Amino acid sequence: MNPNSILYIFLSWLLSMCYGFVLLSSAAGQISDLNLFEAGSSSTYKLQSEVLINEKDNSSKNVGFYVVAEVTVNSIWGKGKDKILQIELTQPLLHIKSRKAPSPDGFVPHKSNLDKMQNKPFLVILKNNKVDRLLMPKNEPLSMVNLKKGLASLLQFQIYEGETKEIDSSGECLAQYTANSDDMFTKTKSNCVSIDLPYTYNPDDILKTMVQSSRISEYHLDLHKNVIKSIKSKESHKMFLSVKEDIGNFVEADQHLILIREGQISTIEGQNIEEALEKLISLHSIVYTQESLMSDRETDGEDATFSDLVNELRDNLKSEAIGTLKSARSFIKLINIGRTSNKKDIQKALASKKNKDLLLQLYDILGFIQSQDSHEAVMKNLIFDDEKMLDFSERYLWALSICSKPNPDIIMDLLKRFQKNNNIPEKIKETMILSIASMAYRLSQLHGNKVKVLKDVEEAIINNLDYAKGEEKYQFFRALKNLKSPNTIPKLLDVIEKGTPKEGVLSWKIIKSLPKEYWGENVLKTAKKTFFQLNKRHDSSSRTIAAELMLETNITEQNLKGMLHYLGSNDTAFEIKQYVYQNIRMKADECPIFKRMVLNIIKSDRFLNNYSTLAPRGMSTALSRNFLSSDSSNGSLVSLQELKSGIVKRGSVNIVMEKNDAIKEIFSLGLFSGGLSSFMSSNGNENELEDEESANAGMELSVLGTQLRPFLFFSGQGELMGHVWSGTASEKTPAYQANTLLQDHLEYIRLGNGLIAELNVKGALSFDLSGSVKISIFYSTAESLVEKAAGIAVIGTTKIDTSFVKSQVEFSASIEPKLILNSDLDFSGKPTACMRLTQPDSLLTHNIFKIERIPGSKHKLRIAKYKKTNIPGVTYSLNRKNNEMCSAMFK
Template identity: 45%
Template structure:
């Protein structure tokens, strides 16, 4: 076992104070004890001495013998010093606390061995709880005491909050606001269990994407034994377990177990405060023992200063080799992200500036920019803005790298979004690539912000982003500018943009229509209302005007994935009989129906029934549609926790891939999350490869690639635009050169949960 230092012992004390929790004392009507209104409960002038033990163990989920942890033992003295009707003032004193640690060398006492610590010199202090018919109305805590120690005392006071009757109620204690169940198991034995405990005062971070989030399973239960006359507690055994694991990989996680016992030793007597009013009692306690404050049982936030977190500049020294380009994509690179992001969030502007300016770090500038993008603090943002400038073409790569990192962070900072909007509006000479990436990143950050718990000002920021994009779309000077803002709406994908997108589809040109449908398709299907489905049908069947084939395939995709009714599904299948000249659209629709039928047996039964009901459709001439378009889904990972699938869509035109997509999807409990999407597109190439006069197009010869990471669309990467560029690549051989399109250190998941561990 590793040697235990004095600092480690101090850390255990901190954990002890942070993790320790109160006990639960309950009784039952069946015990024959009457009600809590009887005055022998916590009879004034009496005291009760208990042996108190708490053990905390940390382990990997599913592991048995690898746990580490500590134990604290002490004597708890409880004195009833004042009463008025059913109210009691209970005085609590924890004496002689002693620390033990888990050791492989120890074969006694559950594997724990005594260890010296600062607990040995802790000053014994008392605190009070005002008890009223089973409820601890408030606790009196010494002023100036550390929040960690105060929280521990709240837990001890929560021990004496109980009810006699079997029931289910809501209680506030040191675990938070919980749903509590009382149940009697014998005349003098009871259980108390708590679930759904919430404490909104404690910070928490939840990744909004379900598949990438963490799952917490908690169990809190305590067993009690009272004496035969139901006058005091004999024993309490409280068990608590919290398991935290990755939603998509349930084998990866940790488990915290807490066992707490309270054993009765003896009854004694104590001095009584002979005053009528509680206010006078409180003043007497203050005069004799010092200043106390009145507090609730709810655990308060603790700011812990950790010496383990170095400054950002010093942390880089530990991971510099892992950040070099040769290590990208390796385990060493992945391990460096968390400590560096943590250090960046704790560091101030000057330290981050120092790291960015250091000559030793010049070869890892891009990686540091990634880290600072995920940090999402104003100090990190201001440091980067001092290093790079959006309107400087020399900084183009670093600017895009930083914006990509910002757009992937699961917890966007509203102040940074506001700062980016201001720069977008004020800076005039931003290079086109950076300007497009800037507005796309702003939109993506606003979308992620909309998924987080609402806070004051968040809605205002989201509306400001929406207004910036829609105003830009309305005032665009040419089609290329419009396309940029339509792609930004695709990243924003909040419900309020639907009217704008549908207006673009109705009134815009063919390319605008495609981008409008792509934006709607990227939204959560719950946002597809009847108006969206109505315009989708008009687009697919071309009832209002001619639409591009890509718009039509996107429209039928939305219709079919919206659980269409029998009439709608029948009409789409009967569309295969139509004389529509765009056979690739019919082939795509049929391939999509087949793909959906493979995943959904009920949908398959509906399709088969419709086809078999009409002999005209149920034959090879119709079911063997002409064309090369396809849609298919194949699993690449299948385990009990989640499934991984590859979704491939290929829309063909004149024998050339017009729109191709490969999506990497993660599926969990019926929820699908797009992890990565690689798409290719082309236009204006039909006339070069086909003799069909219908293949002629006014489009400029273009081909390129589209990438989306966690739903964030990046700007398109064009291979060439125009036949001149195409032939230039052919004759020069540059089309064969390897070129990095996208490179980033991502931090996809971020979950922070603070769980007060009380029974």
């Protein structure tokens, strides 16, 4: 080996280390000598492009199709790494799924619009061996153009290993190239983005829709003949619910290009690409349009207008249909079409006299559409300062506040109306500021805290809080709870220190609603001072919330020991002791580490290790019960009841979903009361600050983390006695009825073959909350009833829409759960309370529909699959003391 040979080998090795040695050299020399698409060469391939759609686990019959054709690639000009390729797709033929088709593939050829589409050769321009642009014959159908883009995208590759960004029919992707052997390499695409296509998603970890994608292409080269022998492209996309991962759809798309013959052609002269193109175009009569590799979305124009669809679905939108699957389906259809509808069409639906009884449901729908057109249409019909429109205003504002994709322009419009219009009735005004705050928070979940509108909303709420007097402040505290801004923590801690007892309670509720990472050292110190009343007397609800917060953090052994010692103290607030005791037990049941710490403290302390200390008086409860357990997520029913003089002072029944470390409060139903001690027998031991307030009672409801305006049963002793004597409070009254969108996902995935898959998931909820209270002064008894009924439906579709074939798979899951909370109180002597929490039987249905049809043909394939699961009802055991009192009251 001479010195020149050694130097050559060294330099070759060095280059491979710097640039990535991709494919090994052949007998003819280096891989760099490979000259694919050499000018004058012609290669003919067989193309097969297949699409299959199925349910997520791909366990049963799918629907789908494939297209076969011959593809001729002519290199008509070339200079170095710049080339012009003329590609012809010959006689494309559709094959479809059929029950009569032979096994195992199940496909047969079928006539379609593809057979008669205009189809002329197109041009692919390569610059530096990369596809730069396409020239498509003018006026060809979009379906044909997209198929050609998918074909041309197979030629978008490089022969060196490494990672690069590329644009092809899948969008803008990150492409990873890996050598498999001397003449084979793999291209793996990930993080494909299509910013020009609509995309809607719910960022919540529990309610979001998951999409998992895989895109791999394998290239096989003939290094001796400088030609591509074959290209195999395979991709799959799974769409499923985060909360229940076994429900979803699956789409798979494959392309296979196989060399069948080679030849030679005449070329075009030209010094550069543009000169060569000019000569080519002058020789032929074809008019070209310039295109990128990215495919374009097809629309069939078959969708009705929003107003027409309302007319079509009128019966499904009536109040009596709320809570049914047909109502949920209609709700979803109208949201899908409403997001692309114009203001005039939406106004037409709102103004129609035929839709007078549907307006509440229409405002629900428009609140979730949240386009500029939909909002302007609503503002033409909805007058916020008209108290007669309270129900309509609140339904629209509630929907806006719960929507996972808020429109910042709508937020600013509502904020301006809130600040400038002094004639808005108090109830509407409170709902408005609560909705503005919730929308701002949800916007921050999508775009972070840098959006200007978020700062404007926070400043507006704080300023109104500073200038409001007395009970006027409470609505702004509740707005801060919806805003969930950590910037407000210093102010809230100051209010806890210097404000009124009620303001302290509201401040603690806000802090409790914030993510735990914002509960810093200052918050925990204030919680400790509040619970143990080290600085001043606090409302019992402030103390119990502070205790909850301390227990939900990584509480130190010293602080936990102090809380346990408090149970045996001389403090006569027995309900607070019982509430803390129940919370400690609940957490110990959920966390083995915490349970060991509690037991170690008790066993090592003689004062604590006895029945008297760990059996505090009181009837308050805190418990958690599982109602759903699956591989994907868990559902819990959390009930917290803080009592005073036998009456629920602050109670809540929460439905909580958990997935990994993510926790989502779906609903929180709360009961509150105050100033009722004078109506009950009292042992005189509980000297609490809340006795100073006037008699009041009501319900609080939070939906998906958004607190709504409280619903008051009565406020003041005069109103209370009016209800008692008239009996109006004893009638079951709807407090909250609405249609809500849970899952909200729309995504268009560009497939490698040039077609586009639409993934659409909508989860609709019809919700009804009703309650009643009965008080008998003569018999010294009280009864309350709260019923929470819901109809939940999730519909997800995956479809491929072209002008020659349409394939679709749809899943639907629905359930109608119900929750009933009865509370009975006897205060004729020593107060006795019995609470019963029941969940009746329910039925979960999971249906799958697979449809395929050919436009202009009678062919229609439909496959259906039905599954039903009975969920037995349950009565939840609250605690032993409650069970004993229930047995005594109903013996």
